[in-house]
Amino acid sequence: MRDDWKLLEHAHRSKSSTTKAARKSILDEHGVRYSVLNELPGWLPMRRSPIDFMHNFYALVKRFLFDIVTTGHLLDSTGWDLFQDSINSVIWPSGIGRLPKNLADDHGLPKADQWRRLSSIYPFILWLCWRDHHDEIKASAPPVPASAKPQPTFKRDLRMIYKLVLYLSVSERILASKAISISDIDRGQAYLQLYCQGLESLGVHQTINSHLAMHYSLVFRQYGPAYATWLFGFERFNGVLEDVNLNGHGGGEMEYSLARDWVEKHRLYELAISLPEGASDKEHKLVQRAIDQKGLDRGTLRTQIAQFTASSILPPRLTSKAKFTSLRGLQHPQVYQLLVGFLQHKFPDLNVVDDMTAELGTTVLFASRSTKVLPFIVKDGIRFGSATATRTNADQFAGVLMHDTRVPCKIIYHFEIHLPDQVFYCSAVQKMVSDDRIPVMPWDRFATDLGVNIVYENIFGPLEIIASSQLSCAVAIIPITTDVLAEEKSLWVVQSFDR
Numbered sequence: 373m374r375d376d377w378k379l380l381e382h383a384h385r386s387k388s389s390t391t392k393a394a395r396k397s398i399l400d401e402h403g404v405r406y407s408v409l410n411e412l413p414g415w416l417p418m419r420r421s422p423i424d425f426m427h428n429f430y431a432l433v434k435r436f437l438f439d440i441v442t443t444g445h446l447l448d449s450t451g452w453d454l455f456q457d458s459i460n461s462v463i464w465p466s467g468i469g470r471l472p473k474n475l476a477d478d479h480g481l482p483k484a485d486q487w488r489r490l491s492s493i494y495p496f497i498l499w500l501c502w503r504d505h506h507d508e509i510k511a512s513a514p515p516v517p518a519s520a521k522p523q524p525t526f527k528r529d530l531r532m533i534y535k536l537v538l539y540l541s542v543s544e545r546i547l548a549s550k551a552i553s554i555s556d557i558d559r560g561q562a563y564l565q566l567y568c569q570g571l572e573s574l575g576v577h578q579t580i581n582s583h584l585a586m587h588y589s590l591v592f593r594q595y596g597p598a599y600a601t602w603l604f605g606f607e608r609f610n611g612v613l614e615d616v617n618l619n620g621h622g623g624g625e626m627e628y629s630l631a632r633d634w635v636e637k638h639r640l641y642e643l644a645i646s647l648p649e650g651a652s653d654k655e656h657k658l659v660q661r662a663i664d665q666k667g668l669d670r671g672t673l674r675t676q677i678a679q680f681t682a683s684s685i686l687p688p689r690l691t692s693k694a695k696f697t698s699l700r701g702l703q704h705p706q707v708y709q710l711l712v713g714f715l716q717h718k719f720p721d722l723n724v725v726d727d728m729t730a731e732l733g734t735t736v737l738f739a740s741r742s743t744k745v746l747p748f749i750v751k752d753g754i755r756f757g758s759a760t761a762t763r764t765n766a767d768q769f770a771g772v773l774m775h776d777t778r779v780p781c782k783i784i785y786h787f788e789i790h791l792p793d794q795v796f797y798c799s800a801v802q803k804m805v806s807d808d809r810i811p812v813m814p815w816d817r818f819a820t821d822l823g824v825n826i827v828y829e830n831i832f833g834p835l836e837i838i839a840s841s842q843l844s845c846a847v848a849i850i851p852i853t854t855d856v857l858a859e860e861k862s863l864w865v866v867q868s869f870d871r
Contacts, residue, residue: 376416379404383417422591423584425598426607429544430487431581432567436540437490440533440576441498442479444524448514451501452476458497458850464489465846465869466766467755485604491544494537495815495822496850496865502530507811507856509534526575533574534814539567542821547588549871552597561589612637685797685840686750687788697745703760704835707785707800708739714798714837715789722791735792746786749797749840756799756843758783771845771868772801778844780804780825780866782832786840797840802832804866811856823868828861845870 379402386398387406399405409415441447447455456476464470469485472478481487504510513528546552546560568582595601616633618626644659699708708726715724715737722735729736737743747761757767759782771778781801789796804827815822829851850865 374418376418378402379417380410383407383410422595422601423587424601424603425548425588426484426602426604428581428584429547430484430491431579432585433487433491433494433540433544434481435579435581436494436537437479440526440571443522444513444526444528445516445520446513446528446530446533447501451514454501455497458500459490459493461851462493463769463849463851465755465848466757467846468869484607488544488548491541492822492867492869493848493850494541495534495818496824496852496867498534498537499814500852502534505855507813507854509814526577527573529574532570536567536570536574538815538818539563539570542818543567545821545823545871547592548598550597550599552592554593557589557592561586564588687746687786687797688748694744696741697743698740699743700739702745702785704784704800706835707837708737710800710835710837711743711787711789711798712737715791715796718796718839719791737789742790744788744790746788746797749786749799749843751840751843754843754846756783756786756840756846758786758799760785767846769847769849769866770801770843771847771866771870772838773842773844774838778868778870780827780847780868783843784835799838799840799843800835801838802835804828804864805831805833810863811854823870825866827864827866829864844868 382398382402382404383406386395386404389395389398395405404417407417410417453476456474459471459475460473462471468489469483471486471489472481481490499509502509509531511531513530516523516528540563543560543563546556546563549556552560564585568578568585571578571582591601592598613630613634616630618629640659640662644663647655647659699711712724712726715722719735723733724737725731725734727736727738745760746758747763748755748757748767750756755767756770757764759765759768761768768783770781770783772781773779781803783799783801785800787798787800789798804825806825806827810826810828813826815824819825846869848867848869850867852863852865853860854863
């Protein structure tokens with residue numbers, strides 16, 4: 373182990389060095405540069421530096437694809453085409469990055485976030501590529517081409533390797549959580565240890581990343597979950613600064629323009645999230661105009677503001693100008709009575725009735741002037757679309773919290789309901805259908821940790837109304853087929869993106 377005091381000594385030597393060559397020599401020999409952090413009392417560069425989960429863990433995910441799947445020739449040309457087609461068929465939420473369309477030809481991914489997405493679907497994509505006619509992983513790998521250089525030196529056991537990829541994906545789902553318990557830290561570390569031990573038993577060469585990954589338990593206990601220390605935020609900030617127009621920088625110094633833009637955006641962000649509850653409409657419109665002028669209303673700023681609002685639900689911007697919807701004229705005419713019944717249960721004190729009922733002391737839900745249909749809403753920074761939206765059908769699937777269970781659903785409508793002294797948001801959804809006829813899959817043991825449900829493709833239950841606050845997370849849809857049932861059946865693996 374390195375000594376903190378020696379590292380500080382070399383760092384200060386680097387600071388006092390007068391030439392670039394001398395500083396590079398210290399860096400090459402001792403792996404340290406000077407940092408202003410070294411001036412902090414009690415700062416120790418080794419003990420106080422957590423391992424960056426983003427660069428370290430997703431390097432393991434990358435090494436699995438290159439050092440095992442590619443170098444081991446575990447996919448032939450047909451297998452790579454199936455690998456690519458399976459990934460291209462995934463229906464992703466709009467709020468996350470996409471994977472390239474040409475992974476059969478170019479296996480590299482430029483961003484850590486893309487490796488994160490790939491790690492989450494590894495078990496399902498590789499199952500499609502390696503399964504036999506009984507939906508089980510094949511016993512033997514494809515033959516290695518005679519011309520392949522170098523020849524793989526590790527044991528090419530597909531069933532063992534598939535078990536290891538399950539360990540890798542499960543450990544990522546557990547450890548890359550926004551919040552994590554001590555027991556989950558230990559579980560995630562244990563699965564990752566099983567992965568690395570499995571690679572060792574197969575004879576796979578491992579890098580320093582595997583060693584560093586064995587210290588995650590200590591790092592998480594000292595610094596909190598991965599979200600507290602990983603560098604995704606800094607990479608995002610680098611992208612923001614890259615988009616700054618430097619043509620007007622002051623005094624010929626681009627640093628001035630970068631700093632000015634950075635401070636301006638953060639001050640505007642602070643203003644947008646700190647308006648008091650009693651702020652007037654004029655004040656809200658003034659802040660919104662400032663956001664529009666800076667071009668920040670699209671994407672990040674608007675969705676992040678949603679996380680700090682009292683209701684955590686944002687409708688589309690132009691909702692206030694939209695006309696009320698005639699509920700009886702919708703594609704699903706039963707919606708009106710479903711809404712009345714839902715509101716009667718949700719707000720019993722209001723005594724909600726339909727517009728054909730005339731009674732004193734009631735609240736009438738008018739079919740044509742009480743409700744607006746929204747194409748989408750933003751809740752907790754996540755966009756939830758709907759199947760009946762006219763411009764796009766993105767994000768029409770979601771995980772919905774029902775009776776303390778997350779249920780995969782299709783979203784049909786979002787409603788903004790105007791009640792006396794309040795506006796209420798609810799949604800019309802259909803549950804996806806699953807039953808005991810769906811066969812057991814090799815990942816079922818880890819289904820909870822992987823966040824997956826298996827359902828029938830495009831088969832849904834009856835329409836029901838929920839409070840929009842029950843929308844829990846975005847989901848990805850991974851289409852698969854199975855030959856185990858009486859006839860080939862199309863299924864969906866629905867994976868939640870709740871972390």
